[in-house]
Amino acid sequence: MENVDLGSVKSFVDTLWVIDCAILVFIMQAGFMCMETGLSRHKNSINVALKNAADFGVAVVIFWIFGFGLMFGNSYNGLFGTDLFLFKTDKAEYMVYFVFQAMFVATAATIISGAVAERMKFNGYIIITILATGIIYPIVGHWAWSSEYLNNMDVERQLLMITGQISTTGWLSSRGFVDFAGSTIVHSVGGWMALASVLVVGPRIGKYSKANKGKFTGSSFPLAVLGTLILWFGWFGFNGGSNGAMDKTVPLILINTFLAASFGLLTGLGISFALFKKPDPYYVILGPLAGLVSITAGCNSMTSVTAIIVGIIGAVFAIIVNEILNKLEIDDVVGAIPVHLAAGIWGTLAVGFFGDLSILDKGLTRLEQVEIQIIGVVSIGLFAFVGSFVILKILNIFYPLRVNPIQEELGLNIAEHNATSVEHDLISILEKQSETGDLTIRGPQDPFTAGGVIGLYYNKLMSKLETSEIEKKKWRDRITNEVKLAVKVQENFLPKRNLENYPVHGINIAAREVSGDFFSFYPHNESVYFIIADVAGKGIHAGMVMAKASTLFEIMSRDQVDVDEMAFHMNNDLHLTKTGGMFVTSIIGNYNVKTGELSTLRSHSQPCSRLTAVALLLLVGRRRRDTSHAWSGPPGSTPTAPAPGLSRPAA
Secondary structure: OOOOOHHHHHHHHHHHHHHHHHHHHHHHHHHHHHHHHHHOOHHHHHHHHHHHHHHHHHHHHHHHHHHHHHHHOOEEOOOEEOOOOOOOOOOHHHHHHHHHHHHHHHHHHHHHHHHOOOOEOHHHHHHHHHHHHHHHHHHHHHHHHOOOHHHHOOHHHHHHHHOOOOOOOOHHHHOOOOOOOOHHHHHHHHHHHHHHHHHHHOOOOOOOOOOOOOOOOOOOHHHHHHHHHHHHHHHHHHHHHHHOOOOOHHHHHHHHHHHHHHHHHHHHHHHHHHHHOOOOHHHHHHHHHHHHHHHHOOOOOOOHHHHHHHHHHHHHHHHHHHHHHHHOOOOOOOOHHHHHHHHHHHHHHHHHHHOOHHHHOOOOOHHHHHHHHHHHHHHHHHHHHHHHHHHHHHHHHHOOOEOOHHHHHHOHHHHHHOOOOHHHHHHHHHHHHHHHOOOOOOOOOOOOOHHHHHHHHHHHHHHHHHHHHHHHHHHHHHHHHHHHHHHHHHHHHOOOOOOOOOOOOOOOOOOOOOOOEEEEEEEOOOEEEEEEEEEOOOHHHHHHHHHHHHHHHHHHHHOOOOHHHHHHHHHHHHHHOOOOOOOEEEEEEEEEOOOOEEEOOOOOEEEOOHHHHHHHHHHHHHOOOOOOOOOOOOOOOOOOOOOOOEOOOOO
């Protein structure tokens, strides 16, 4: 058996491990895309997905051209690198190192994408990506992560290092600052730039209106949760690969990562139950992600118990900061600032509080370690936030980063890419239909998508409603025609006689198409019979009772029946019609033109002038329809016992 070079085997295993971890980190990009798309509205989902794909490609290219050199090249006073631009090497381990670091820089860029979603121009976001991956991230990365690792790439570089001609150690790293896998370097930097970006572009239209109360519903919470789980999965590569080797430290890194995320999730659930009495989907997403970000800085130097504590506190901080941002009306679509900035700051400080000093191996006391962690957080935060805010503010003057209000309301899918989704099309159709009431409008349908299935059943419902509406219209038209006919018939009941020799005038204005109010008169040579009546209720039913009452009056007036007898017969006849509790309030009388006598319903007469009699008729005619008028029952009846069919006398 040939001798096995254990060093070569170890190098191969380490390289393979870092490659696997780089792949896991790459998968995180898909997690970010799913989460951000799910938390964004349908009309912007395509735009968000494309930004996540584009920023990865842009980040890798920019990082290869000059970002990697700024981060890991020969140090200029510990501030930034000055070589290794257009990075190239023939050593596999260094190629893998570049690939792994490129995954990290893409992660920092995509954090910004979710925060500014739904209102930033695609081109504007690409500019921010270049700024983040080409300047901000590489420079702060040089401060904390640049080391002697790459000096072994070739003999010439080794000689330069030995002679002191080059140095790759950043100023924070030389002072003992620790950020194992990037709670600050990756996540807080992305969070600081996200905060600067949202302050420059402002909140989405209507986000903080009274109607929305700071909340917009995303396109798909299940998709957002899927993205969270993918990020959780990829985080094992994020933290595990930062070790740079497959050794006994890796299991501790992985279990700490797992526990911090799990307890972060439980913390989010617990807080949501305490506040809302139910699990809030948004808190369920914030919790584990905040736990992951928090443990990233110290996952190699903490016990499992301290990892749990760090994860719990990180989740609490993220939820608190999220509520503060809403109070301040700072619109972060996906919670990038609470998760990556707030939890990232806490995780970096937690290294000083809980990290094993022997593992950190910086030769610092606990207090000194906390001090340098604070210095690192503050200095990186100032550079990332102030630098990006100033640049973006100036850029926004000459090239507005935000789309115009019309484009924003329309949605960036259409405005920026001329692309739509089934869900957005369906929503647009629903809005149009609610505005127009047009039941002929149909939505997109597709049996192979969730939105398309909804559209399919929606169209079936609309077809049934349209058919039903057509049938209803037929009935409405029929009833309308019948009512019109009833109106014409009722009009014919009103008297149309030549009254040139009689002082009688009258008009009837119906409250509805068919009325229960009526008047009539029947002249003889020396007298005029008259009636002014109000049938209880309105509509066709009242109109039919009115027709019968008017007909009875007409017949008996023609036969010159006495007024009291007329009222008696009308009362009894109307009662026999079984009108369901309806009654008629009326004034019936006979006016003698020559003598000026007015015979009332009580079968007595009183003398009055012609003018007085006419005035009485006009007065009666002007009274409200619902006013009770004088009543007189048949001979011998009493006011306390009114005959059926007519109303009780007024008080």
